[in-house]
Amino acid sequence: MTIEKLISRRDLPDDDLLHLLETGDDVLVRQLLEGAFRVKVAHKGKEVLRRGLIEWSNVCRNDCMYCGIRRSRKVQRYSLTPEQILDCCRRVADAGIGTFVLQGGENPAGALELVPVVKAIRERWPRHAITLSLGELPFETYRLLREAGANRYLLRHETANPLHYSRLHPASMLLESRLACLQELRRLGFEVGMGMMVGSPFQTPSHLLEDIRLIQRFGPEMIGIGPFIPQADTPFASFPAGSADTTLRLIAILRLMLPDANIPSTTALAVLAGGKDAGLEAGANVVMPVFTPDTVKNQYDLYIGKHNV
Numbered sequence: 001m002t003i004e005k006l007i008s009r010r011d012l013p014d015d016d017l018l019h020l021l022e023t024g025d026d027v028l029v030r031q032l033l034e035g036a037f038r039v040k041v042a043h044k045g046k047e048v049l050r051r052g053l054i055e056w057s058n059v060c061r062n063d064c065m066y067c068g069i070r071r072s073r074k075v076q077r078y079s080l081t082p083e084q085i086l087d088c089c090r091r092v093a094d095a096g097i098g099t100f101v102l103q104g105g106e107n108p109a110g111a112l113e114l115v116p117v118v119k120a121i122r123e124r125w126p127r128h129a130i131t132l133s134l135g136e137l138p139f140e141t142y143r144l145l146r147e148a149g150a151n152r153y154l155l156r157h158e159t160a161n162p163l164h165y166s167r168l169h170p171a172s173m174l175l176e177s178r179l180a181c182l183q184e185l186r187r188l189g190f191e192v193g194m195g196m197m198v199g200s201p202f203q204t205p206s207h208l209l210e211d212i213r214l215i216q217r218f219g220p221e222m223i224g225i226g227p228f229i230p231q232a233d234t235p236f237a238s239f240p241a242g243s244a245d246t247t248l249r250l251i252a253i254l255r256l257m258l259p260d261a262n263i264p265s266t267t268a269l270a271v272l273a274g275g276k277d278a279g280l281e282a283g284a285n286v287v288m289p290v291f292t293p294d295t296v297k298n299q300y301d302l303y304i305g306k307h308n309v
Ligand code: SAH
Pocket: 066, 067, 068, 103, 104, 105, 106, 133, 134, 135, 136, 154, 155, 156, 158, 196, 197, 226, 227, 228, 229, 230, 231, 268, 302, 303
């Protein structure tokens, strides 16, 4: 009954959503996941979309409590050269993949250096999609990257609750600024992706409800959700990982609320769920295989086990 209502109305009252997140009723959960799979196939087809992920640099100015490439963690820093990036793109294109995703730490100077690289990618592959995930940048830099030919941008909001946000990030970072970036990216004509970590320290079910409502209001083209996984030598090193089960429920709920969104089965989920299939069966329709060169891959170690799936 609840699931049918969610499918037909693309919405539920807060209490019902919280119940879906918390219930021990396996039958209900199975109905949720199966319903999401059906709606995915109806709206997005059976095909799993592939995006080639290129982790272009781990240089970052931020100090997010959870992240393995936070500024104050001792890891060797790298940035791929323009030639290396173009070479990664070639491998992505050769694999028959139509989308390049350039992701990296938040580094405004580095992002500016990417402008001519994006231009070169656009010229060489005029019909490919170019997705960027470079954090919060000056609006002018977003504009230049868009003009150079980038057409999608992933910027997770991480949590929709300002107080919770302040416990995951240093005082210099504000949820408000992140949301302003998402608005600006949309205004510039990017397809926009947002999303949160599930089970990050101090998170409550009502925070997740706020995440659902924020995503519903914003209506992004892409939704990236993954469980928190601790990383050594970060302030959150000894917190437990988030729940794969809750992550799957959230993927399913959001698939039913935004049936046309592109939702990846994320690597972090695959680490906990033993592969990407569980996410795809719960309503995700995208996978992002990694094309970062082996020589630097292990330096982009956001969380434990990232490169073991
Ligand atoms: N600098 C870019 C890209 C960040 S890395 C940005 O700020 O958007 C991409 C995503 O990895 C982050 O948005 C975060 O949600 C996720 N991530 C980072 N550390 C993590 C951890 N310990 N466990 C799970 N996900 C993590």
